[in-house]
Every structure is written in C-alpha cells, then in structure tokens.
Amino acid sequence: MLNEYQQYDGLGLASLIRKGEITPKELIESAIEKIEELNPSLNTVIHKMYEEAEETLKSLELSSTFAGVPVLLKNAQQDIKGHPLTLGAKILSGYISDVDAEYVRRLKKTGVVILGQTNVPEFALLAITEPVHYGPSRNPWNLNHTPGGSSGGSAAAVASGMVPIAGGNDGGGSIRIPAAFTGLFGLKPTRGRTPVGPKKGRSWQGASVDHVISKTVRDSAAMLDETHGYEKTAAFHLPEFRGSYLDLVDKPLEKGLKIAFSIESPIGTKVHPECKKAVLKTMKVLEELGFEIEEKAPEIDGKQLAESYMTMYFGEVAATLANIEKIIGRRVSMKDVEPATWLLNQLGNKVSAGEFVQALQVWDQSAIIMESFHEEYTFYITPATAYPPSRIGELDQTPLEKLLMKAVGTLNAGGLLKRSGFVDELVTKSLERTPFTQLANLSGQPAMSLPLHLTEENLPCGVQVMAARGREDLLFRLAGELEHSPLWIRRP
Structure with a gap:
C-alpha cells in the first residue's frame, strides 16, 4: 500500500476503506511509515x-x-485534549491542553485519524517555519527552502505525501502562504465560518480562521462541509450555508463574470517576476474560458492597512505573553522567547487603546470598500506571495538587528522605537515578501491560494483569489474548474 498511498487524496482513501480494498489499520500503518x-x-x-x-x-x-483518513494538526489553536500545545515556543513546552478545540472536535467527527502535530514558528507569528525550539521545517520541493508559515509544517507534511490533509489556521496568510510555497490548495474561510471555541470567542480579533491545507480542492470543500456552522460562543456569526461545498467543486461558473486582478504590491514593494507571471498566465486562461478580465485594484490604502494589521500583531503578542505569565505563574523574560517575539511584545505594550481601536476601524472600512468592489467584480486575483519560497535562514535577523533587539529588550525601549520611525521600517520588512494576504483577514473575506505556477528553479508559486464575504461557494467552483486546467501543478 505504501507505494500507492500517496496517489490518493483524503476522499479517495476513505472510499478505498468503504469498498474494503484496504483496512483502516493498513492505511494508518502506511501513513506512519511515510512519516x-x-x-x-x-x-x-x-x-x-x-x-x-x-x-x-x-x-x-x-x-x-x-x-480512517490520516491527518496531522497544527500545533497552534488546534488543541487536542491531553496533548501539548506549544505554539513552537520553548516556554510552553510543558503545557498540555485540557480540552479539544471546537474545530478539532468537529474534525474528529469526520472520521479522521490524528497522527500528530506539525511544526510552527514561535507563537505562529511568521511566514516562515523556523522556530529556535524545534528547528526549521523544510520544503519537499527543495530542502534548502522554506515551506512558508505559519502552517508550514502542515504544508510540508501534505506536499511530501505524509498525509493528504493537515490542519491550519490563517491570521495573515498562514494557510495561503505555505500552500503557495508547496504547490497545494489552501482556503481561508470567511470570518466566523469555522469555530474558534470553546475557551474564546475570537482569534486575533477575528483575523484568524481555522481550516485545512490539502492536495485537492474537493478535500478542502468536504472538510468545510463537515466543520462549518454556528458556534454559540463565537463573537462572529454568518448566515448558515444551506448547500454542499463538495457538490459545487464540479459545477463550472457562468461565463462572462468579471474578474479584477493586480500584480503590484499594495505596500509599494517589489514583486518577483515569477509571481507576476503566475497571475498573468492565469488571467490568460480565465479569459480563454470566457471570463471578463480587468486589471484593477480596490481603492484601499495598502500601507495604512498594513500598519493596522501590525498594530493588532503587536498587541496580540503582548497579550499572549501576559496570558502565559498566568499559566506559568511568573513573569516572562527576554530569555524565555526569541528576540523578534520580545521586540513585538515591547512594541505591543506601547500601543494605546485609541490606536488599537483606530486599527480595527481601518479593517471595517476596508471591508466596506471590498463589498462594493465585489458588486462589480466576482473575484479579485493577486499573487499569493510577492516572492517564491526563501532559502532556510535567508530571512534571519542580521547581527545589527539582533543587537538592536537585545538593546531594546534590555532597556525596555519599545516606546522609543515606536517614536523613532522604526515601526514603519518593520512593517515594510515584515510584509514585503507577503503583502497580498492580509487584506482578506482584516476584511473578513474568504480567499484561496491555487497551485498554478512553477518557477524556473522548480519551486511552486501560488495565485490568490478573493471573493465577497460568505462566498466560499464561488471560490470552490472556480478552483474546481482550474484544477482540471494545464496550469494546475502536481508533484510527481
């Protein structure tokens, strides 16, 4: 079975079990052997x-x-009762979850068999998975490159054939970025589509949503069928979807729909030619399929949106460390976390309540603009990332940056840095390689990354597609259509 195991997606493996062509035990043994x-x-x-x-x-x-389908879950947000939830951080190495996350509870009801948890950057903060505590995860397409983050471990597991499906969550691109880097399908659902409880009502102020990374569109659709729906303790609610996402994957869209696209970074930074090429050749195929194509971006101040995202980012890190102090019964020190985490914590403690509220107002205004935008354009398409996968260690802090972070931490100089203009530079440096994905998180829209391009170095490059809030159905129909096109890349 081991030689055949990787040929199937999750639904395919489940079908083999139901037909009696393989036993669940044989399937799980094959998955374990591959891991x-x-x-x-x-x-x-x-x-x-x-x-x-x-x-x-x-x-x-x-x-x-x-x-009987083997899966892996992300070691962040996806609590499994009786098992660790470290978020890639050494300081949480002794923490054991005392309850299943509601998302995990629903996932278990689908019949999956959980084989373990996947690697994440510390506190799931970065678009690369290189935590100091566990070491870097590597991209199956090229072991010298990153699988992305923060669901990088999950993406590497699926792309390598360990499992057909793995859990992820996406607060700024953390499903779509690793899917783009590893040649997989990754959907971030609409805010409120999947549960976040039972111990909280929102994650990252609603920016973060749980779902999966998968080899096929239909696995993602079927899993959303099983896990979406009302959660009484959630802060955000959607009208119930009264159909089957899986049934829509093979239902082509009506021709003549208008699609907007942009290949320019919303924060004015460089976009790699390969990432532009991925979008342009996709638009050509869509035009040939009968869609109306126009190069146009929504009238949103990309830099202001990025700053509002980072304001939340700073605040969430500070709140996370404050909550950890309650768990471990002592103060968290600079030595307990990675330098970048401590710097973010310092900045978070200097964000005022007024600044935080203003940041959320920017989110809401962006959502309003996008709703109007989608009244004219069914889809908005961009590169999923501005660069192909970076090499392992390529994005490490420079010696000067490390020295600065240490000085800031020692002197508690977050306020000074905030006033110096350093934050503006940090926003650009943090998002210059992944400037496209945050919009959907902050506006609450669904968005997906499609594996439609390989670079000259044989590395995957994803294409992002956004739709109006609540319209995952449209995304699955478009993805299902493109999955049958010559553009869709498949790892041998």
Missing part, C-alpha cells in the same frame, strides 16, 4: 500520536466522510 521515512529530513511533525491513533481505529465509524 517516519520523511520526517528526519523535513522536520515537520514535532509531536506524534501513534498510540492514540490505534485507539481511534477501535471505534471508527466507517460511514463517516473521512473514515
């Missing part, structure tokens, strides 16, 4: 749950949608 073979070089699975998987098989309901 053990590949993980030493990829460093993607940081916690294994093989014994619990054996227990799951004993009570498996074969009629479930994904009965």
